[in-house]
Amino acid sequence: MQTPTSIILDWGTSSLRAALVSTSGETLDSRETQSGGIQFVKDGAFENALMQVVGDWFSAHGPLPVFASGMITSRNGWVEVAYVDAPAGASELAAGARRQILENGAPITFLPGMRDPAAKPFPDVMRGEETQIIGCGTDRDRTLVLPGTHSKWARVEGGRITGFQTYATGEIFSLLTKHSFIAKAQEPQPGSEPVWSAFDRGAEFAASDNLAADAFFSAIFSARTGILAGELTPGDIMDYVSGLVIGSEFRQARAAGWLKTGDTVGIVGNNVLNIRYSRIAPLFGLAVEASPSDAAKRGVLMIAGQSAQV
Amino acid sequence: MQTPTSIILDWGTSSLRAALVSTSGETLDSRETQSGGIQFVKDGAFENALMQVVGDWFSAHGPLPVFASGMITSRNGWVEVAYVDAPAGASELAAGARRQILENGAPITFLPGMRDPAAKPFPDVMRGEETQIIGCGTDRDRTLVLPGTHSKWARVEGGRITGFQTYATGEIFSLLTKHSFIAKAQEPQPGSEPVWSAFDRGAEFAASDNLAADAFFSAIFSARTGILAGELTPGDIMDYVSGLVIGSEFRQARAAGWLKTGDTVGIVGNNVLNIRYSRIAPLFGLAVEASPSDAAKRGVLMIAGQSAQV
Incomplete structure (x- = not known):
């Protein structure tokens, strides 16, 4: 030893x-x-x-x-x-x-x-x-995202962290799916797989050319109108909102200058969120770089x- | 009679x-x-x-x-x-x-x-x-906003309602101030006046040229960083978040094409929200038109x- x-x-x-x-x-x-x-x-x-x-x-x-x-x-x-x-x-x-x-x-x-x-x-x-x-590693310049209750987007340049911005994405997801009238979600069964089709649907709207996707307060109302229109089921809501909210984080981070089409972004952490972030990145034209789990x-x-x- | x-x-x-x-x-x-x-x-x-x-x-x-x-x-x-x-x-x-x-x-x-x-x-x-x-009245073309738990922006043209969009602004405000870690607010004293200076501070950031204001998930984190920086007090949070959230509704509605500088907008309803919406409209270059209380x-x-x- x-x-x-x-x-x-x-x-x-x-x-x-x-x-x-x-x-x-x-x-x-x-x-x-x-x-x-x-x-x-x-x-x-x-x-x-x-x-x-x-x-x-x-x-x-x-x-x-x-x-x-x-x-x-x-x-x-x-x-x-x-x-x-x-x-x-x-x-x-x-x-x-x-x-x-x-x-x-x-x-x-x-x-x-x-x-x-x-x-x-x-x-x-x-x-x-x-x-x-x-x-x-800070040996080369790049942009990193650290998913979480309060996600961070950070820029590494010249061996140092030059700036960062917090996104309260995880907390907003939790508030919406636990407490809201519009998007309160069924608890998933233990061990059940995410409903990826619903996740993708939310994410794809957030990444779309539609200007309505810039209006998150409106976009989130789609968790209700999707049910009314028969396009979403109650079992879809948790993952639909997850896709819409994380997708909106990328859209907002793009508006705030953290990413643009063609960039490579490192996703840091080792929890289930990384899978979701990695799935959304290509919708915004981003390549994803792995990061050490430790x-x-x-x-x-x-x-x-x-x-x-x- | x-x-x-x-x-x-x-x-x-x-x-x-x-x-x-x-x-x-x-x-x-x-x-x-x-x-x-x-x-x-x-x-x-x-x-x-x-x-x-x-x-x-x-x-x-x-x-x-x-x-x-x-x-x-x-x-x-x-x-x-x-x-x-x-x-x-x-x-x-x-x-x-x-x-x-x-x-x-x-x-x-x-x-x-x-x-x-x-x-x-x-x-x-x-x-x-x-x-x-x-x-x-639908006798002339115009844009109206109806503040509420689920606000509506609507367009009247040619005597008819031609389109509308829901913003879950009131619900998001309620979730944030009642349940969130970042922006949970003190209950105001009964009969106390709004802290307009805090409201204006939130609204002015939402209306600012800063691109970070396009990133609501990040902007809302300022309810915490403002306290850490000694710029906001716990008693400010309720109205700071109100200004930031309603201001963000206007910003998002602008991005979605509902308003532009120089427009006149009618604010419909007769509750306390109208005062707040009327206070924010000029920050977006809007003139406000009264509407009948009945x-x-x-x-x-x-x-x-x-x-x-x-």
Whole structure:
């Protein structure tokens, strides 16, 4: 077995993911807990929460250095780390990190989130996605999209993240399908396949030449009129709205200058959303580039490497 | 007192509004009940529900003719009346009405809703708004907006309604301010004034030259980043989001071809939304035209007048 050299934490609002890694970046062990999400930790007892999850790693391997990113570095987290302003790369992010020493003597480094001061109407922010972007490699210029509750479109140029924009796509999808009159959807059966025909129908309208597709508040009403017209069934709604909403994210990102026909876009993450985003990209004339599934870990190690040099 | 000659019903999902009117259209008496909304009427007992509200009018004045519009003519209502296709005016709507006789011998006429078969991706529909539009007068060509949970933009040409488009603006506002993480708002104090400075800030961004304003999924994230940046307070959010969402409706309606700088637009309705829509219109270079506050009643009488000639 390789020697463990650090512990990497992806510590968010709803869960804590920990990885025990070697110098070469190989994951030797991993843990994930929902109860460790920062919203569940009372009275700032973050160190206790951490020890419950990975205490035995310290017992076995000594006071390994820990690197933490995600909402754990926000105002509601353990240590608030100021955002680093774009443009920034691994070295600027490393310079913005904050270090503490745990009771067992291990150093824990909190990596900063990033802010785009040029965004309108107010500076945009992210915590965690910047680390994934770094982990995808910043050796050449390109555009990346990171699907999620609050998706990010980001631009890498000259080895740095030069700008990004948040799209609240996942949250809007959830609001519409859980709470709205027009698009409230049946829950899919567990294990059931997406209704791809319905997904494509929503996506294709969002990608169409029809100017009505620029009017999302109107386009979403089609979840109701499609039923009235007998063109959609209640079982279609979840995926029809998914296609329409994600397609509208691409359409809006195009209007805001993040993409144009013929571009190549990297889709970052490893969840089911990537399949949906990859399916829509060609409708907008985009080629899709794969990204490493362990981008977050790679990013932490790259920033940590810079940090060691600081 | 003038002689009552008809009873007009605006009968929707959540309420029933009834007016006792004279030949000249004057309202001699009126009633409104929440419990009469079609969602509260069990087992199709609509005639009972009607009699509870206006039975004494029949007792006093005999079997007056009744005219009903709104969701009472939908599949979930009393009598389903087929939509009349655009383009259509008062005479086409009259021809599409359905008549029944109540137990007391009074004729009740159910007015149809309207469908726009040219709308994409599916034909658009409305029930009740077409009557308000007719009531505003169709003697000259113009564009009207009817604010609401599902706002309508409509075009009147050559004496008829030639097309319309639904915007789910009010519903999206409600979802965002009640259920979302990014824009959940404090309830305003009863009787408190809107925070117009916050409303204007949201509206002005929606009307701005910034291309990011074309990306609503991103723009709405500003309800969070504005707080993070210290530019918005929690008490601002309700009205900031209102301005941003209604402003985005105008922006999207412009993209979809419903308005352009220099146009005059009629704003129809008489609720608090009209003040907000009227405040935003000038930001898009629009002049606002008042519309009669009793447009619904006027419309019913105009269609009823046509109906009498059929």
